[in-house]
Amino acid sequence: MSKSTAVEITPIWNSLVGQSEIVAKLAKAVSDADLIRLGESGPGMTHAWLITGPPGSGRSTAATAFAAALVCPLNGCGECQVCRMSPVGGHPDVQIITPTGLSYRVEDARELVRLSSLAPIESPWRVIVVEDADRLTVQAFDSLLKSLEEPTPHTVWVLCAPSVEDVLPTIISRTRHLTLRTPTTADVRDLLINSYGVDPAMAAFAARASQGHIGRARGLATEEQARMRRQSDLRTVFNLRDVPTCVVAAGEIVKEATSAANTRADLLDTKEDEQLKLAFGIEDGTRVTGSSKRTVDAAKKQLLATQKTRRKRMVRDEVDRSLVDLLGLYRDILMIQLGSSLELINQEMRPQMEQLAARGNAADSTRILEAIELTRASVQANTPPQLAVEALMIMIKDPQLASVHMNMQ
Numbered sequence: 001m002s003k004s005t006a007v008e009i010t011p012i013w014n015s016l017v018g019q020s021e022i023v024a025k026l027a028k029a030v031s032d033a034d035l036i037r038l039g040e041s042g043p044g045m046t047h048a049w050l051i052t053g054p055p056g057s058g059r060s061t062a063a064t065a066f067a068a069a070l071v072c073p074l075n076g077c078g079e080c081q082v083c084r085m086s087p088v089g090g091h092p093d094v095q096i097i098t099p100t101g102l103s104y105r106v107e108d109a110r111e112l113v114r115l116s117s118l119a120p121i122e123s124p125w126r127v128i129v130v131e132d133a134d135r136l137t138v139q140a141f142d143s144l145l146k147s148l149e150e151p152t153p154h155t156v157w158v159l160c161a162p163s164v165e166d167v168l169p170t171i172i173s174r175t176r177h178l179t180l181r182t183p184t185t186a187d188v189r190d191l192l193i194n195s196y197g198v199d200p201a202m203a204a205f206a207a208r209a210s211q212g213h214i215g216r217a218r219g220l221a222t223e224e225q226a227r228m229r230r231q232s233d234l235r236t237v238f239n240l241r242d243v244p245t246c247v248v249a250a251g252e253i254v255k256e257a258t259s260a261a262n263t264r265a266d267l268l269d270t271k272e273d274e275q276l277k278l279a280f281g282i283e284d285g286t287r288v289t290g291s292s293k294r295t296v297d298a299a300k301k302q303l304l305a306t307q308k309t310r311r312k313r314m315v316r317d318e319v320d321r322s323l324v325d326l327l328g329l330y331r332d333i334l335m336i337q338l339g340s341s342l343e344l345i346n347q348e349m350r351p352q353m354e355q356l357a358a359r360g361n362a363a364d365s366t367r368i369l370e371a372i373e374l375t376r377a378s379v380q381a382n383t384p385p386q387l388a389v390e391a392l393m394i395m396i397k398d399p400q401l402a403s404v405h406m407n408m409q
């Protein structure tokens with residue numbers, strides 16, 4: 001008996017913007033999963049998935065919607081308790097792992113493997129979503145390999161990463177790979193209007209400014225602070241007159257990025273500190289002694305180290321965000337210099353950008369765009385952000401001199 005080939009796209013998929021191809025594949029997997037349970041063949045379904053896509057394209061949304069659709073009795077109705085709770089980690093058969101906090105060590109990966117071997121409790125599938133799988137250590141990856149290769153019958157692994165290059169080849173060969181595309185400005189604008197009630201003018205601005213990054217678009221549309229920081233980052237390059245102003249400009253960008261990162265990190269740290277206390281049954285003022293004190297101290301030390309690393313990475317990520325905004329600005333300036341009719345990312349700054357465009361030429365802007373990309377890479381590779389951004393500001397101030405200098409090296 002053959003079923004109709006048309007697959008129902010259930011409401012849970014509405015949260016994934018501009019990804020109709022991927023949605024079709026994942027919805028087909030969910031419906032084939034039902035066939036597999038009935039003992040029939042379901043080639044659209046498999047036990048290990050790798051979802052890649054640029055930051056903000058909706059990797060986690062895709063993975064958690066898939067998880068919800070697999071455990072929801074209606075394949076992702078979007079309304080039931082299961083659909084609402086599983087994407088936020090509130091369903092016993094859906095584990096969502098985000099490798100930044102407490103749960104990123106090898107021991108935790110081993111615990112995950114143990115968990116994956118257990119039968120699901122309430123639903124037909126046990127789904128394990130690993131967000132930012134690129135941030136797992138090689139050892140953690142290694143301990144997952146065997147489970148990916150020979151999963152228990154009811155377990156589904158969904159790994160997320162920015163690109164296949166970020167994941168070990170051994171993982172890629174054991175998973176089915178789906179790539180999300182960068183959502184269009186129109187996709188993001190419509191999402192902001194329809195799902196977050198943002199007014200159309202603000203939605204249009206945030207969609208353009210975010211360059212296809214959904215989380216960033218939402219932040220810009222809803223947080224005054226985020227808009228102000230972006231404005232101030234973009235303004236810096238209009239005032240670069242000499243080396244001291246470049247140093248000050250870099251200082252401002254890095255300071256604002258650090259403060260944004262600290263706000264986010266503080267929230268996570270506090271939550272984890274409380275979890276740790278809870279795990280050891282420590283209340284404020286309790287004195288712990290002897291061997292249990294050593295255990296608690298070791299756990300605290302481990303947590304502190306993880307938090308410190310994460311905070312540093314968050315600063316780098318925030319600096320990267322500023323650099324992406326500058327990329328958008330110089331992409332616009334280049335468009336103006338080339339007389340292109342493409343829509344500008346920073347349309348509202350057109351007059352100022354035209355002045356800046358008139359001061360240089362397309363070759364300069366191209367050099368600046370390359371320099372920004374190099375700066376992004378060096379910040380990600382751990383160059384102190386202040387140094388990297390200072391060098392960039394000096395280059396932006398005088399792209400021709402900088403290129404002579406670079407060629408001489």
Ligand SMILES: [Zn+2]
Nearest residue numbers: 072077080083
């Ligand atoms: Zn449901």
